[in-house]
Amino acid sequence: MFPDSKIPEGSIAEKWDKHKFNVKLVNPANKRKYDIIVVGTGLAGGAAAASLAELGYNVKAFTYHDSPRRAHSIAAQGGINAAKNYQNDGDSVYRLFYDTVKGGDYRAREANVYRLAQVSVNIIDQCVAQGVPFAREYGGLLANRSFGGAQVSRTFYARGQTGQQLLLGAYSALSRQISYGKVKMYTRSELLDVVVIDGQARGIVTRNLVNGKIESHTAHAVVLATGGYGNVFYLSTNAKYCNVTAAWRAHKKGAYFANPCFTQIHPTCIPVSGDYQSKLTLMSESLRNDGRVWVPKTVEMAERLRKGEIHVNDIKEEERDYFLERKYPAFGNLVPRDVASRNAKQMCDEGRGVGSSGLAVYLDFADVIKRIGEEAVSQKYGNLFDMYAKITDENPYKQPMRIYPAVHYTMGGLWVDYNLQTTIPGLYATGECNFSDHGANRLGASALMQGLADGYFVIPYTIGDYLAKTPAKLEDSNKVAINAQHPAFVAAEQEVRDRTAKFLAMRGNRTPDEFHKALGHIMWEYCGMARNAKGLTFAKAEIQKLRREFWQDLKLVGSGEEMNQALEKAGRVADFLELGELMVDDALNRNESCGGHFREEYQDEKGEAQRDDENYAYVAAWEFMGDNQPERLNKEPLVFENVKLSKRSYE
Amino acid sequence: MAGSNPNAKPMNLTLNVWRQPNRDAQGQIVEYKVKDISPDMSFLEMLDVLNEDLLHQGQDPVAFDHDCREGICGSCDLFINGRSHGPEKGTTTCQLHMRKFSDGDTITIEPWRAHAFPVNKDLSVDRSAFDRIIQAGGYVNVNTGGAPDGNEIPIPKDIADRAFEAATCIGCGACVAACKNASAMLFVSAKVSQLALLPQGQVERKTRVENMVAQMDIEGFGACTNIGSCAAECPVGISLENIAMLNREFLAAKATSNNLA
Ligand SMILES: Cc1cc2nc3c(=O)[nH]c(=O)nc-3n(C[C@H](O)[C@H](O)[C@H](O)COP(=O)(O)OP(=O)(O)OC[C@H]3O[C@@H](n4cnc5c(N)ncnc54)[C@H](O)[C@@H]3O)c2cc1C
Ligand code: SF4
Ligand code: FES
Numbered sequence: 001m002f003p004d005s006k007i008p009e010g011s012i013a014e015k016w017d018k019h020k021f022n023v024k025l026v027n028p029a030n031k032r033k034y035d036i037i038v039v040g041t042g043l044a045g046g047a048a049a050a051s052l053a054e055l056g057y058n059v060k061a062f063t064y065h066d067s068p069r070r071a072h073s074i075a076a077q078g079g080i081n082a083a084k085n086y087q088n089d090g091d092s093v094y095r096l097f098y099d100t101v102k103g104g105d106y107r108a109r110e111a112n113v114y115r116l117a118q119v120s121v122n123i124i125d126q127c128v129a130q131g132v133p134f135a136r137e138y139g140g141l142l143a144n145r146s147f148g149g150a151q152v153s154r155t156f157y158a159r160g161q162t163g164q165q166l167l168l169g170a171y172s173a174l175s176r177q178i179s180y181g182k183v184k185m186y187t188r189s190e191l192l193d194v195v196v197i198d199g200q201a202r203g204i205v206t207r208n209l210v211n212g213k214i215e216s217h218t219a220h221a222v223v224l225a226t227g228g229y230g231n232v233f234y235l236s237t238n239a240k241y242c243n244v245t246a247a248w249r250a251h252k253k254g255a256y257f258a259n260p261c262f263t264q265i266h267p268t269c270i271p272v273s274g275d276y277q278s279k280l281t282l283m284s285e286s287l288r289n290d291g292r293v294w295v296p297k298t299v300e301m302a303e304r305l306r307k308g309e310i311h312v313n314d315i316k317e318e319e320r321d322y323f324l325e326r327k328y329p330a331f332g333n334l335v336p337r338d339v340a341s342r343n344a345k346q347m348c349d350e351g352r353g354v355g356s357s358g359l360a361v362y363l364d365f366a367d368v369i370k371r372i373g374e375e376a377v378s379q380k381y382g383n384l385f386d387m388y389a390k391i392t393d394e395n396p397y398k399q400p401m402r403i404y405p406a407v408h409y410t411m412g413g414l415w416v417d418y419n420l421q422t423t424i425p426g427l428y429a430t431g432e433c434n435f436s437d438h439g440a441n442r443l444g445a446s447a448l449m450q451g452l453a454d455g456y457f458v459i460p461y462t463i464g465d466y467l468a469k470t471p472a473k474l475e476d477s478n479k480v481a482i483n484a485q486h487p488a489f490v491a492a493e494q495e496v497r498d499r500t501a502k503f504l505a506m507r508g509n510r511t512p513d514e515f516h517k518a519l520g521h522i523m524w525e526y527c528g529m530a531r532n533a534k535g536l537t538f539a540k541a542e543i544q545k546l547r548r549e550f551w552q553d554l555k556l557v558g559s560g561e562e563m564n565q566a567l568e569k570a571g572r573v574a575d576f577l578e579l580g581e582l583m584v585d586d587a588l589n590r591n592e593s594c595g596g597h598f599r600e601e602y603q604d605e606k607g608e609a610q611r612d613d614e615n616y617a618y619v620a621a622w623e624f625m626g627d628n629q630p631e632r633l634n635k636e637p638l639v640f641e642n643v644k645l646s647k648r649s650y651e
Numbered sequence: 652m653a654g655s656n657p658n659a660k661p662m663n664l665t666l667n668v669w670r671q672p673n674r675d676a677q678g679q680i681v682e683y684k685v686k687d688i689s690p691d692m693s694f695l696e697m698l699d700v701l702n703e704d705l706l707h708q709g710q711d712p713v714a715f716d717h718d719c720r721e722g723i724c725g726s727c728d729l730f731i732n733g734r735s736h737g738p739e740k741g742t743t744t745c746q747l748h749m750r751k752f753s754d755g756d757t758i759t760i761e762p763w764r765a766h767a768f769p770v771n772k773d774l775s776v777d778r779s780a781f782d783r784i785i786q787a788g789g790y791v792n793v794n795t796g797g798a799p800d801g802n803e804i805p806i807p808k809d810i811a812d813r814a815f816e817a818a819t820c821i822g823c824g825a826c827v828a829a830c831k832n833a834s835a836m837l838f839v840s841a842k843v844s845q846l847a848l849l850p851q852g853q854v855e856r857k858t859r860v861e862n863m864v865a866q867m868d869i870e871g872f873g874a875c876t877n878i879g880s881c882a883a884e885c886p887v888g889i890s891l892e893n894i895a896m897l898n899r900e901f902l903a904a905k906a907t908s909n910n911l912a
């Protein structure tokens with residue numbers, strides 16, 4: 001039997017309100033008797049930690065960063081969606097819900113998505129109250145823009161730094177609770193294991209990244225808000241430290257991992273420039289509102305461009321192929337990310353790619369500059385244009401940007417029920433680290449919305465329901481007190497120490513980064529923008545081989561009792577090497593194309609994705625069965641009662 | 652694969668890097684050589700090359716802080732050839748590219764130097780003092796839930812834009828490292844200005860500035876003597892106007908203090 005997804009009864013519009021009424025409440029005077037661990041201080045974790053502390057719980061918050069303000073959420077550029085309908089252009093909770101389910105290619109749970117759309121409006125109010133300086137119109141009201149895949153203007157933004165401003169808002173709320181003593185903040189502390197006693201999450205084991213100390217922390221419930229795993233590909237738009245360790249440790253302790261192969265490849269990133277490349281930089285999707293995507297019409301012309309024989313500005317209008325506008329007249333350059341990415345790849349595969357590597361297409365701003373002037377364009381996108389110029393040494397006001405798709409976001413993640421609880425009671429997952437709301441493809445500006453929805457408005461209610469049924473006294477079923485001396489914590493600490501010792505003892509020849517790059521290469525080639533059974537089968541064997549080599553030939557120096565960044569990296573790569581194989585298994589299992597998962601065997605004559613609703617309208621939730629054992633597939637059927645399943649067409 | 656500039660020639664460089672095993676240990680400059688550095692590399696990618704070399708030679712790689720590598724998280728913090736974040740104006744270390752250097756150059760790389768920012772190891776410093784300053788009052792006292800509709804608080808665009816400019820501080824600490832007094836005034840003023848400009852920040856306007864300035868002093872940052880090196884080295888262009896505003900706010904608050912304690 002699949003674990004209950006706990007979707008409340010009733011019509012879609014009533015579910016959340018009814019549920020809020022039905023959940024058990026913890027008496028205000030009792031809240032201070034409960035400890036909650038929140039791991040991660042990005043939008044999801046920062047918002048959760050602050051809100052839970054405001055309610056009166058004792059919160060311990062953890063981050064591997066030196067400050068909660070540095071979480072990867074800070075890098076989000078484009079904006080955050082909310083169904084405010086301030087623009088009077090026909091938006092509504094229902095439309096945001098509908099767009100998200102459709103954009104996700106019908107692989108998300110309706111009830112969760114509807115709730116997300118409902119609370120989206122509260123998020124904006126909350127952030128404004130905190131002093132988040134959103135963009136405004138001259139009349140003083142909030143400004144909006146439209147964002148990839150949406151035909152209404154529902155995206156709120158703060159120039160090209162929306163994530164920064166939202167995160168600093170959550171950080172300020174968190175700082176306030178730290179100053180009140182309701183949140184105890186542990187920085188530079190990395191979760192290395194989740195401790196489960198009698199089937200319930202009871203705490204975590206961490207390593208202090210400055211002095212190497214291994215520590216145990218107990219709690220009545222644990223919330224993971226540890227972000228996405230896009231860095232399994234080595235090169236991605238994620239920050240360098242982003243990793244899967246927290247989610248993976250939880251998975252190995254019994255939490256199901258859902259839809260791991262659902263990866264979002266973002267169409268507009270600065271192309272790779274050399275082997276030394278350490279990460280890829282996103283150029284916000286908002287640029288597609290004004291930028292036009294094109295390649296030369298002929299392979300010959302593309303070749304001459306690549307060799308530097310002609311300059312891009314020499315190519316005449318009639319020699320350009322604005323392929324998104326041509327193929328998708330209704331949406332043009334604003335088609336969803338997966339569609340835009342696949343088309344860019346297709347152009348490059350045809351030999352019409354540009355840049356010295358041929359792995360790039362143009363994003364051209366000449367028209368908009370002509371229309372509204374350089375000054376106005378700079379007002380809108382100045383920081384992005386500057387960033388582009390710094391990295392490439394080219395001036396995007398004078399010539400088109402070169403862009404190429406890159407790994408950006410992971411829709412898959414820990415399986416959670418409607419309450420955001422994983423399959424381990426007392427363990428919750430929020431933000432990008434869960435799988436819940438985006439199906440097989442996430443719409444632009446919806447990750448920030450989900451992180452803050454989970455943190456500010458969902459978890460504060462749903463966790464109370466669990467705590468209300470949990471005794472305040474922390475003890476196991478044998479009445480043994482649960483603290484750092486409890487045998488389960490002692491064992492978990494020992495396991496962490498042994499693993500560290502094992503890494504250090506190998507003294508092999510290859511560095512953690514070399515293994516990571518090798519894994520990333522396999523993932524990108526065979527489990528990236530396009531996948532097929534043959535490639536995936538090959539990749540599985542390659543990953544297993546690489547993993548064996550890793551555990552024999554890893555090179556590290558120093559000890560675990562000091563700051564040792566290569567050792568930290570090794571632990572994260574070890575987990576990526578296991579996750580990678582599961583992603584491949586998941587991609588192999590899913591014999592259909594949907595959203596970001598494109599199986600070459602399943603496409604129509606025009607090359608568009610072919611979904612198989614009859615056989616694959618389910619969430620694939622994988623269950624860990626032991627090291628080097630095949631994982632067990634559990635299927636949560638997806639039932640669509642409000643949105644009719646149809647072919648996702650953007651023509 | 653060729654870089655974006657096919658004519659760029661690889662460089663050989665000498666690096667003088669601050670090495671310090673931990674907070675309490677003595678530190679020293681150690682010389683390293685790196686070869687075949689592409690001008691299209693970022694400064695941190697160049698350090699990645701050094702660290703891979705060191706690890707292969709069985710030597711301890713150089714510890715340094717970084718994460719986003721796109722100039723927004725504020726993690727990276729290197730003092731390069733005597734300047735916060737190196738020679739390029741308005742740029743974080745991670746966005747500095749090697750094309751700003753030439754073949755044969757010697758580059759000195761040190762951590763931020765400030766009493767309030769102790770060294771963790773090598774180039775990594777502890778900037779938690781900044782967090783404690785924010786905890787002292789860098790927020791609006793609102794709980795989650797119950798906020799009025801966002802459009803019930805209209806804010807003139809120019810005010811919203813100015814508040815936004817101040818709010819873009821990434822908390823890197825370059826201003827402190829650039830200042831001969833190791834003052835944190837620019838950092839503190841950015842947050843004070845943001846909230847003093849906005850209607851949401853009015854209620855606690857006076858207590859906020861007093862408490863944040865008091866915490867800044869407790870942390871051991873130096874006094875501001877209006878030299879302006881902070882703003883000159885700030886990677887995101889936080890302007891000295893914020894310090895002027897902080898001073899005005901502080902004087903006004905002191906004159907009519909709301910702090911009853
Ligand atoms: C360049 C870029 C631009 C983007 N732009 C947008 C946009 O415009 N709009 C939008 O909606 N979305 C955008 N996204 C996506 C969005 O930013 C993320 O999905 C979202 O911010 C994730 O938030 P989070 O809170 O779940 O995780 P994160 O912000 O990644 O936070 C993770 C936290 O967990 C901590 N952590 C992780 N593992 C451990 C561990 N083992 N131990 C201790 N701590 C741990 C980290 O320290 C960190 O505090 C963008 C993403 C990228 C990469
Ligand atoms: S004011 Fe500028 S230099 Fe100082 S911390 Fe903020 S961003 Fe860094
Ligand atoms: S690494 Fe994030 S600002 Fe430099």
